Amino acid sequence: MKLWLLLLLVLALPARAELWGYVDAAGMAHFAHRQLDGRYQPVLGSVSMQRVPGKTDAGLALLNWLEIAPEVKAVQPWVREAAEKHGVDAELLKAIIAVESGYQRNAVSPRGATGLMQITPETASRYATPADAARLIEPRINIHTGARMLADLLRRFRSIDVALAAWNAGEGTVRRAGNRVPDIDETQAHVHLVLELYWALLQQSQPARAQRLTLHP
Template sequence: MFRLGSLFLFGLLACVTQVAQADMWTYVDARGVKHFASSQLDSHYKLMFHGMPAPDAASAGGAIPGVSRLVSATLPAKSISRLELSPGFLAVKPHVRAAADVNQLDMALLQAVIATESGFNATAVSPKGAVGLMQVMPATGQRYGLTSDHSGTVAAKLTDPKTNIHTGARYLRDLINLFPGQLELAVAAYNAGEGAVQKAGNRIPNYKETQNYVRSVMQLYSRLSASTPYQTTKVVAAESARVRGEFHGVTIPAADVPTASTE
């Protein structure tokens, strides 16, 4: 479900997946654009490299073994810079910032999810029907008030970057509220659905794609957070810092986190 539609993400995601020991599939479309995925989405995809089997998700709290290590790992600064300066991201950056602010999300987290879901390809559509930048299912769009009318179907409306990002951000915020203090579970639920996480006993489901997805998002989130102060309010800055601190086994009081610049 997280097809990467732009070449600029390959180097960055390759770093993530090699550390996470995930598979990488790729194909080049008729326009010469490279697409990447962690599984063979269709017959066009060819295996680029093969990783080790995903670990068991039955550890305490539903965490994937090795995620804490991955979060503290470092991605090349050049790869992060390429992501932050890419035309795809810059074109929607105001919408990402606004959605992060409205929903009290760390902008770096939202950016990591979009990068992993679609590679900032607003026209991406998965084989399951997930649409756009945040790969929102039409049913999820309806859940957040989108309707089919004379102006278009729900799926068509989700191709609009602003609509897609704000809808996906609302869903992500609700998932974070549903699994308080367990960001990995919220990220897993964004990929597999909250029902799958709950059915797994509030643990990350034992799905290879979901486990790889969580690793990729958390790795990107950690590095993006370290490179640029994306937090838009002191409350969001404190929350995201505490989340990152938990992965390192430390506690960061809210009072210790300064207000981040929004520029």
């Protein structure tokens, strides 16, 4: 990860964004942009950690889950492969998967979004071959399709937060908002969640660089 990209990430982070989460008894991680109930604790690395003392252990446990959970470890070779092939950051892919599906490879949304990265049929028709689109539930195909889409959005919008907004709300919605994150609660929450988790993962994986940066409220 180059220092300039880390700086862009800091500039993109919402001033008061937070990432909360917990790991349930079944070993599934849950994330939210606010404390939905008493089970949710601040994730290590988020801005909220500076304001809520005594919560480090819970946040660290959640990030540790992303390092040691079998369902996460099983797909990491494909995450790294897709990141290298399509020129996106592995930590960003990892954050998107966590927020989109919680690493449940068979996840299907009510809108028909499929797999780890919750790829819609429309996205598959654009970024996957017909053969791959028919097997989109397979983790490697799903991750590569998502990484290809993410790389395209980053090139188009030249900003991580706006690219993530287009991922969630669609390119047309973002363009109508002036190529900015639209004023849609669901989209803003999605962007905040992914960016905060991405930042936390960068702090964990690249502390020598990440610790030189400061988040200002």
